[in-house]
Amino acid sequence: MTVDTIDDLESARKVLAAQPFSEVIGARLVAFGDGEAVLELDVRDALRQQYGFLHGGVLGYAADNTLTFAAGTVAGARLITAGYTIDYLRPADGVLLRAHARVVRAGRTRVVSRCDLTTVAADGAETLCAVAQGSIAVLGPADGS
Numbered sequence: 001m002t003v004d005t006i007d008d009l010e011s012a013r014k015v016l017a018a019q020p021f022s023e024v025i026g027a028r029l030v031a032f033g034d035g036e037a038v039l040e041l042d043v044r045d046a047l048r049q050q051y052g053f054l055h056g057g058v059l060g061y062a063a064d065n066t067l068t069f070a071a072g073t074v075a076g077a078r079l080i081t082a083g084y085t086i087d088y089l090r091p092a093d094g095v096l097l098r099a100h101a102r103v104v105r106a107g108r109t110r111v112v113s114r115c116d117l118t119t120v121a122a123d124g125a126e127t128l129c130a131v132a133q134g135s136i137a138v139l140g141p142a143d144g145s
Contacts (some may be wrong), residue, residue: 037069047092063132070101071111084134
C-alpha cells in the first residue's frame with residue numbers, strides 16, 4: 001500500500017495496518033494529529049524477554065514507529081526513519097505499552113521527534129520506562145518532483 005497523504009487518524013491507521021509486523025505485534029494507533037502520535041500495544045508473554053520484562057526490541061519498534069507517525073502529522077506520509085536513539089530507564093512490565101511522540105522541529109527534509117514510552121499496570125498506574133529521539137527523513141512526493 002502506498003499512501004502520499006495522511007489526513008487524519010483513520011488514514012494513519014491504514015498506514016499502520018499496511019505494515020505486516022505491526023499486525024503481528026498487535027500495535028494500534030490511538031492518537032494522530034497536531035505534531036503528536038500515540039501508539040499502544042498489549043503486553044503479552046510472546047513479547048517478553050528471559051527475565052519476564054517486555055523485550056527492548058518491542059520498545060524500539062514502538063519508539064521508531066511513533067516517532068515517524070508524529071512526524072507524519074506535519075510532513076505527510078512519505079517518510080522514513082533516518083535514525084533514532086533510545087534510553088531504557090527501567091524494565092518494562094505491565095499490561096499495556098504506550099508510546100507518545102511529539103515533533104520537536106519540522107524542517108523541509110528532516111523532522112525531529114521525541115517519544116516517551118510508558119507501561120500501564122492492571123491498576124492503571126503508569127511507569128516511564130524509556131525515552132527516544134529520532135530524525136525522520138522526508139522523501140518528497142511519490143512522483144519524485
